[in-house]
Amino acid sequence: MGRRPLNICMVSDFFYPNMGGVESHLYNNSQCLIQRGHKVVIVTHAYGKRRGVRYLAGGLKVYYLPAFVVYSNASLPTFFCTFPIFRQIFIREQIDIVHGHQAFSAFCQEAILHARSMGLKTVFTDHSLLGFADASGILLNKLLKFTLSDVHHAICVSHTSKENTVLRAALDPQQVSVVPNAIIAEQFEPDPDARDPQWITIVVLSRLVYRKGIDLLVAAVPRICQMYPRVRFVIGGDGPKRIDLEQMRERYMLQDRVELLGSVQAVDVRSVLVRGDIFLNTSLTEAFCIAIVEAASCGLLVVSTKVGGVPEVLPRHMITFAIPEEDEIVEALRHAIGRVGDRPNHPELSPKRFHAQVKKMYSWYDVAERTEKVYYQIADMPELPLIERFRRYYGCGLVAGKLFCLVAAVDFLIGVVLQWLWPRENIEVARPFPQETYHALVKENRRTANGELGAL
Structure with missing residues (x-):
């Protein structure tokens, strides 16, 4: 240094x-x-x-x-x-x-x-x-x-x-x-085999609070489900607005098409994202939104409200914008669903290409x-x-x-x-962490684990 x-x-x-x-x-x-x-x-x-x-x-x-x-x-x-x-x-x-x-x-x-x-x-x-x-x-x-x-x-x-x-x-x-x-791009690699080809899956991962636009999500989900019988939603996250999502699902009888995962641990985020084709962000205010970068790295096409710093984050071919209104979000989702359905004819929408581009942009x-x-x-x-x-x-x-x-x-x-x-x-000064000893033990543990796997 x-x-x-x-x-x-x-x-x-x-x-x-x-x-x-x-x-x-x-x-x-x-x-x-x-x-x-x-x-x-x-x-x-x-x-x-x-x-x-x-x-x-x-x-x-x-x-x-x-x-x-x-x-x-x-x-x-x-x-x-x-x-x-x-x-x-x-x-x-x-x-x-x-x-x-x-x-x-x-x-x-x-x-x-x-x-x-x-x-x-x-x-x-x-x-x-x-x-x-x-x-x-x-x-x-x-x-x-x-x-x-x-x-x-x-x-x-x-x-x-x-x-x-x-x-x-x-x-x-x-x-x-x-x-x-x-993001750590290696932790958000695409997995085409994780998607269900029978469905177009829209993933939402967010705190379920007002600032994240959950009211817009509640209004848009039943309209999209009515328009597209092959579309389903996977929603991860927790917060005071979760009860609104549960009531919406009950009211429109969408239990088989709206999956509420609750709180999602960091280690499970990729496994949720790779199930989807489209990632939806309905935030009312956002300085950056790291979630859309993780989603794009996993190969998902992103639909997001055009608020705050979101327009600075991803190239235009990776994202479709909507102003934070119900009709605009529905229209943006319709556009994204059409692009996903025609993805084989558009090599620029390849999940692997998305991942490679995001990996170069963010480290x-x-x-x-x-x-x-x-x-x-x-x-x-x-x-x-x-x-x-x-x-x-x-x-x-x-x-x-x-x-x-x-x-x-x-x-x-x-x-x-x-x-x-x-x-x-x-006041006693804290001892420094033994970095060299720690890294030596990590290497030794990896060597031992690899040896055991080789023996198996």
Whole structure:
């Protein structure tokens, strides 16, 4: 690499075993950064019995901290209460850069605030788009403005997301980079034998929530089933809108043509996708949508609402767009069904060709390399004096600016008290993960397994 390895702490409320694009981004980007020689730890909240410290593949260390979850796996904001435990982790792991993910994550925003009070470098990645008119959007945008006023750099997953974040947080566009999501293409290879030739199968994999346009899906499914007797739907995912899908299936007696899988584990996503001919995404807002990339890699033709950063993701021959309205989605599905039926006469629609093209376009190694450049860009930046931090917070608004200055001052004073109660030099530094020993054991286990298979 030519420069010293960095110790990086990724922070978000959203991580495995929960499923989603943020979770996938955190895990895969971290694994590739580890392969590039950096140390990465992840901090998230506890998920059921998964709490404490866990090691995942490759030596990725995860802190599952106790927290009160309020909605959709987002923790309750506590402002200063998390400072002691975050400080212990940052010092124990000798963290250089704190990288927060997702504006909806209270852990992310609190970790960035505490890291700045400790003089650490910070990065924020935004994975979502938000509006400016509703009350929740206004409140969240104001909080995001507070967080990003003192962050060293921001990353967005699409150019549309960048424009949205720059407007919401009133940032200098030069302080924001675009680094897209990616997939491990080898894990999403087509399998023509998995499809049922008697049916044209439309696959949906999504959180079953309003933001994902499930109301549009509920309206479109019975209309398509009535038009095409050979079309069926396979729907994976869970959420509050699942009951609407179940009621729709009962009302139109589509039990044999609409399969509801419930929550789908990450390891099972490909096995669901390869069953389909068409992938449907009905999101009302989307910064990137990694699901459509996974589907295209598996050879599915994609139908998606034309929202957010989705038009930037795939070439036009792989995807059919619709505005987020019922009639438009039905029409886009009709067009896609016609293309699928005539696929043998169109070599550009070959699943293998889809997979090869997606493999060239998206790679986590490329994402990690671009993220690393951001880290090194900010690593040597001089630390701002406290008065300059206050000046930035004060510019957040006539009333909010004063409140934010007060919050930052209190957080800084808590840091001083914590240093007095638990001096940095008295906190034990965590031992580094034995990468060389780990990789030697992995190789030995693979060699042993291959030998046993050969004997069989």
